[in-house]
Amino acid sequence: MEKQKLQLNSQNYHSNQANKDYFSVSQFKSFMDCQARTLAELKGEYTRPPSTALTVGSYTHAAFEDDEAFSEFLENEHDSIFKARGGKYAEFVQADMMIETIMNDPFAMFALEGDKERIFTAELFGATWKIKVDSINYERKTFIDLKTTQSLSSRYWSDKYQKYVSFVQAYDYVLQMAIYREVIKQNTGEYFNPYIVAVTKESPPDKAVLHFDNSRFDFELEYVQTMMNNFIQVKSGEEKPIRCEKCAYCRQTKVLNNTFEIEYLLD
Template identity: 70%
Template sequence: MQMFQLNSQNYHSNEANQHYMSVSQFKSAIECEASVIAELKGEHERPSSLALTVGSYTHSAFESEQVFDEFVEENRGIIFNTRGGKYADFKQADSMIETIKNDRFAMFALEGEKEVIYTGELFGVQWKIKVDAINHDRKTFTDLKTTQSLSKRYWSDKYSKYVSFVEAYDYVLQMAIYREIIYQNTGAYYVPYIVAVTKETPPDKAILHFDESRFEFELEYTKERLPSIISAKLGNKDPKRCEVCEYCRATKQLNNTFEIEFLLK
């Protein structure tokens, strides 16, 4: 049997996602197992979103000049309009990139090795992680996040309260998992940071740290929710359908009626 060799070229591939759990796979499966399993089987393709391309564009700007130039070259048709100017989303990304590059403390926080891949075992399965920036001298790692506004509130069923974008997008969970996998690879618990920049004009920015007491809850939550996802991945049970996502809407077959009360959830 051939071992699967994970690298930066195949990191986001279906094959890599079949072999490994990742934070984004876990988050997607919490929303809808059926959609994730269909994607892994190649039966469903998530539409490539502009937001994802803008995100990669922004990240590549902090990886290296060469990576950024290559990314722009490969995505010329998406980034530039016919008159040679950049589309609005990329102009906005440029302004966010400038905002961070002009802030010495933010750039200090992002110092280190970029886009580093690690694997490890957590709760009985293999995980893969990709760290935006890791600094082995300081024993820190930093993730770059873009968001609407630093102070926007989101309702969270997970936390049963209004939360910031950091909890709403499960970035605390991400940091908790990354911390464990990095520990397995280095023998030390590294301190996580988020460099956040907003889509406002002009962009706002912040460097965020975490009270360590937050991580235990996230690991417990992951441990509790993971078995159902793994079981679906192994084909031992039918994956749970959310009945609202694109995949579920496209494959839905009605067999019952329901009282109008259940329209709002």
């Protein structure tokens, strides 16, 4: 019999035990970036330095969840948000502007209507996945993810797509929507339509509600499937993790034993 997996709730969703028991989109992306670092994090041997960007992201999400969640967040993260002499740090002043931009837009607020921060799990590609949906609307059969970005029209080179893409593909948000869509299907019996409510870090912020052509999802699911056997084996310790040799973890743990030709400096 398989070991009982952690019963997920909002308190333990991001815990190390939850990450050991479940795959998630962010863990998949982390395995794509560096298997060695991801495994070291799961084992508790390495912790990524705390990032203000992550706190700002959670701050923005809490603002749209409800007043209680937001007050609780402000209390818990008080010292990272408020300066000792009063007022908020610049990143949070900017976040307030972004939150206000969305809150003042009736269409964006209409799009965000639904149950907030709902957790679902499902079996996919030989593993159990966890997802947390920013907003899900059972009547409309839609779900929404709130995203902040530099600018709506920024172009990024993508090795995955072999072309210039928008922030949505560059940050694998199509992949995220494809996985969420499958997990929600397993829980509700129906495919829900994903949307992104995007707001930019520009001053004043730009905004958009984005939908997806359904034809985009098959490619993403196949892409995930081709990687998963390997990731599952690495996670269970059956296979050795590959080091990216570029991230902070790899640089910190690097041991030289050979030379390489200068050609390999760029790849």
